[in-house]
Amino acid sequence: MSDFDFSVILDNLPFLIEGLGMTFLLTLLAIAGGLAIGTLLALARLSGFAPLAMVAAAYTNFFRSLPLILVIFWFYFLVPLILGRPVGGFYSVLVAFILFEAAYYSEIIRAGISSVRSGQVAAARALGMNYWQTMGDVVLPQAFRAMTPVLLTQAIILFQDTSLVYVVGLKDFLVSAELVANRDQRLVEMFTFAAAVYLVFCLLGSYAVRRLQQRFAT
Amino acid sequence: MIVLDKVSKRYGDFQVLTDCSTQVARSEVVVVCGPSGSGKSTLIKTVNGLEPFQGGTITVDGIDVGDPKTDLTRLRARIGMVFQNFELFPHMSVVQNIRVAQIKVLKRPEAEAHQKALALLDRVGLGEQAEKFPSQLSGGQQQRVAIARALAMDPIAMLFDEPTSALDPEMINEVLDVMQELAAEGMTMMVVTHEMGFARRVADRVIFMDEGRIVEDAETDQFFGTPRSDRAQLFLSKILHH
Numbered sequence: 399m400s401d402f403d404f405s406v407i408l409d410n411l412p413f414l415i416e417g418l419g420m421t422f423l424l425t426l427l428a429i430a431g432g433l434a435i436g437t438l439l440a441l442a443r444l445s446g447f448a449p450l451a452m453v454a455a456a457y458t459n460f461f462r463s464l465p466l467i468l469v470i471f472w473f474y475f476l477v478p479l480i481l482g483r484p485v486g487g488f489y490s491v492l493v494a495f496i497l498f499e500a501a502y503y504s505e506i507i508r509a510g511i512s513s514v515r516s517g518q519v520a521a522a523r524a525l526g527m528n529y530w531q532t533m534g535d536v537v538l539p540q541a542f543r544a545m546t547p548v549l550l551t552q553a554i555i556l557f558q559d560t561s562l563v564y565v566v567g568l569k570d571f572l573v574s575a576e577l578v579a580n581r582d583q584r585l586v587e588m589f590t591f592a593a594a595v596y597l598v599f600c601l602l603g604s605y606a607v608r609r610l611q612q613r614f615a616t
Numbered sequence: 617m618i619v620l621d622k623v624s625k626r627y628g629d630f631q632v633l634t635d636c637s638t639q640v641a642r643s644e645v646v647v648v649c650g651p652s653g654s655g656k657s658t659l660i661k662t663v664n665g666l667e668p669f670q671g672g673t674i675t676v677d678g679i680d681v682g683d684p685k686t687d688l689t690r691l692r693a694r695i696g697m698v699f700q701n702f703e704l705f706p707h708m709s710v711v712q713n714i715r716v717a718q719i720k721v722l723k724r725p726e727a728e729a730h731q732k733a734l735a736l737l738d739r740v741g742l743g744e745q746a747e748k749f750p751s752q753l754s755g756g757q758q759q760r761v762a763i764a765r766a767l768a769m770d771p772i773a774m775l776f777d778e779p780t781s782a783l784d785p786e787m788i789n790e791v792l793d794v795m796q797e798l799a800a801e802g803m804t805m806m807v808v809t810h811e812m813g814f815a816r817r818v819a820d821r822v823i824f825m826d827e828g829r830i831v832e833d834a835e836t837d838q839f840f841g842t843p844r845s846d847r848a849q850l851f852l853s854k855i856l857h858h
Contacts, residue, residue: 515701520666524695
């Protein structure tokens with residue numbers, strides 16, 4: 399075991415990058431979908447229309463009470479059942495991530511919207527802007543600005559959580575690294591490398607969060 | 617143009633407004649004053665439906681504000697409002713602040729809205745500040761931008777809710793001057809303010825409120841000369857002699 403051979407990384411780089419691409423693709427699509435649905439959930443909860451607010455609250459509390467891995471399993475078996483045909487690991491996992499993340503994002507966005515002064519809404523309404531104009535042009539741009547650091551933190555967690563897709567046999571970065579590790583019997587090298595890659599991207603993300611917080615603090 | 621008839625409003629058990637009746641004619645300037653908590657800000661916000669009310673009626677240019685069938689959004693686009701804390705949109709430049717509702721609400725072409733914004737900025741003496749953001753302006757400048765933003769909608773009347781209360785003393789006059797010019801041009805105005813000098817110079821009528829009621833509603837000269845109610849006299853003696 400003393401002869402570490404890190405050339406295994408270079409030799410398999412295209413394969414590993416492909417896996418990393420899957421990790422990033424899942425992360426980005428889950429963020430985009432999660433933000434879209436999360437925003438609607440937040441607006442529903444703040445709508446003042448009790449039935450809508452209750453449905454949104456129930457959704458949020460439901461998904462936040464389940465382990466992510468359970469949701470992934472669940473959709474892996476559920477989505478094909480609903481559609482009546484297999485959809486493949488990628489789409490079922492993507493749906494699971496989006497719906498799961500939406501619950502967390504909605505809480506962040508709700509706090510962000512609440513942080514916008516009520517006078518801003520009054521000013522927009524006084525100018526004759528309707529609900530969607532007020533939200534789209536005045537409230538949400540300010541809310542998203544205020545919550546960017548928290549959203550980015552959530553994105554970092556999501557980036558790590560995508561490694562859970564191994565349970566449905568999807569080849570993300572960690573699975574690719576593991577395949578190489580087992581095939582070439584280079585477990586220490588490959589898992590060290592994988593850890594380093596996750597570490598670098600997450601540290602970069604954390605650094606961006608700190609920078610943004612400093613910028614918004616002034 | 618603005619008619620309030622027995623307007624009443626409650627927050628739960630708390631009666632904020634009781635039977636408030638008054639009128640503002642076209643081109644008239646009416647100042648609303650009174651101690652804090654007397655309901656004057658609430659009253660002015662009922663005029664464009666920002667504050668709902670339970671009793672009485674308000675009509676603006678013949679449109680019933682309290683009627684559930686009234687398109688409040690459309691009505692508000694025709695009534696300008698200026699707030700105590702300016703409420704400029706901080707993520708937009710000055711010129712964008714004045715453009716946004718023209719484009720989104722009035723559907724004006726972008727170029728026309730831009731020209732209008734620049735012309736109004738010139739008019740309030742801020743032609744040089746178009747590309748700045750609100751946070752880069754003084755309070756007095758921000759409030760003048762807010763007035764320009766309201767004027768960009770070509771309002772039939774303007775509501776001012778304590779427009780100078782959040783300003784440092786040296787900036788109050790630059791805002792009052794703009795308002796005085798507006799009044800001179802014949803704008804219909806309802807102004808909640810403690811600036812009695814402005815009221816004396818500019819207002820046609822003064823309304824005095826206390827505990828949610830309109831206690832006095834008089835011609836300006838009469839109000840400052842011989843107010844009929846004791847409470848208005850007491851208020852004036854306090855506010856004019858400090």
